[in-house]
Structures are given as C-alpha cells and as structure tokens.
Amino acid sequence: xxxxxxxxxxxxxxxxxxxxxxxxxxxxxxxxxxxxxxxxxxxxxxxxxxxxxxxxxxxxxxxxxxxxxxxxxxxxxxxxxxxxxxxxxxxxxxxxxxxxxxxxxxxxxxxxxxxxxxxxxxxxxxxxxxxxxxxxxxxxxxxxxx
Numbered sequence: 259x260x261x262x263x264x265x266x267x268x269x270x271x272x273x274x275x276x277x278x279x280x281x282x283x284x285x286x287x288x289x290x291x292x293x294x295x296x297x298x299x300x301x302x303x304x305x306x307x308x309x310x311x312x313x314x315x316x317x318x319x320x321x322x323x324x325x326x327x328x329x330x331x332x333x334x335x336x337x338x339x340x341x342x343x344x345x346x347x348x349x350x351x352x353x354x355x356x357x358x359x360x361x362x363x364x365x366x367x368x369x370x371x372x373x374x375x376x377x378x379x380x381x382x383x384x385x386x387x388x389x390x391x392x393x394x395x396x397x398x399x400x401x402x403x404x
Contacts, residue, residue, distance in 0.1 A: 265340040276328040282321025334380035
C-alpha cells in the first residue's frame, strides 16, 4: 500500500505542530520548512481543522496549533481520515469489475493485509513519532526550543 501525498502532508503538519508544542505556526512556515506547496498545505490544514486534529486561528495573532494532545492522535485514525481510496485493487470498489471475482481469494487476502496495516498504525500515536526524537526534530526543522 502506498499512502497519498495528502496523508504524507497531513502527518508532516501534525509532526511540525506537535514539535512546536504550544507555539502557533503558519502554513507558510510549515511549507517553507518542508519545501512543499503552500497551496497543497492549505487544503490539508483545512481538512485537519475540520476533522478536529488542529485549531486554525485567524488574525494578527493567529496560527495553527494541535487541538488534541499528541498522545490522543492515533495514526491509523488519521490515515483512515485522509486517504480517499483504500481500495487496493479494482475489485474492492467494484466486485463486478473482474471476471474471476466469485472464485478469487485475492480480495479477502488483501482486505486482511489492509486491516493488519491499519491495525499496526492503530497501536501508535503522534506522540510515539516524536519521542525520543523531539530535540532532533527541533534542530532539523530549525525551531526554537520551547
């Protein structure tokens, strides 16, 4: 399975915000640090805000912060929320798309594999991605220690 760029960017935004802690960040700041499109990030941030992962505050003293503690953000949940299509093969979306679907074992095997993949991600949180590497992330992202 390959995660989309959208999910990748969602993870990066959350890692960045979690690394900064209570300090607010901007889309421009995140885009600059990761060298990715500001326009793409705007869409990602809008959805993360809508789904309750972050809070986006407008105005002069606005910015982005995590809405929940990193230990409450489960990676499997995030992937399910950001991946548009979890159909690994065509018959996931349309069983009639393949002539051998009634006798094929590929679909249930891949479904089991996908469930195992997500099950592993369900065992980890955003906090697990930071500890014990937070000081190194601060350095790599050119952030000021809180």
